[in-house]
Amino acid sequence: MKVYTLHAKQKLPISLEEAWQFLSDPKNLKVITPEYMGFHILSGADRSMYPGQIIEYIVTPVLGIKTKWVTEITHVVDRDYFVDEQRFGPYALWHHKHFIKEVEGGVEMEDLIHYKLPFGWLGQLMHPLLVEPKLNEIFNYRKEKLIALFGKL
DSSP states (O other): OOOEEEEEEEEESSOHHHHHHHHTOTTHHHHTSOGGGOOEEEESOSSSOOTTEEEEEEEOOSTTOOEEEEEEEEEEETTTEEEEEEEESSOSEEEEEEEEEEETTEEEEEEEEEEEOSSHHHHHHHIIIIIHHHHHHHHHHHHHHHHHHHOOO
8 A cells, every 4th residue: 555745844933932832732733724624623632742642633624524533642852843643534544743943034844744545546546636635735724824823934
């Protein structure tokens, strides 16, 4: 089964502390997710991220179909990076690394996601038609939302 990669970088004119404070608060995921995704946190977002934290969501990614998604925060290095991994949800594999580093004038945020789709060849067929465009749309929305919140470097 094929493993796909999504890689995104963005610079923002904010401090490392401000970036970490925003990104390490699970409640802010709703802020940077498109409204049509019907994103709703069910549990686990009552404190800042820590290794072992389980967060349960409901999302509506396509065709109005509600999906439960459970992720675990597996690694956290304060003001450097954190990793979330799907434990239950729409993907056969979801491993998302979030890196943050200081750069001149602000911070650079980097997302590196490795994922697999379910349903074998059918999932692979749906990747370029549905999944990849949807993920690109979501991450473009996040980029624009973060610019609206913090400005552009």
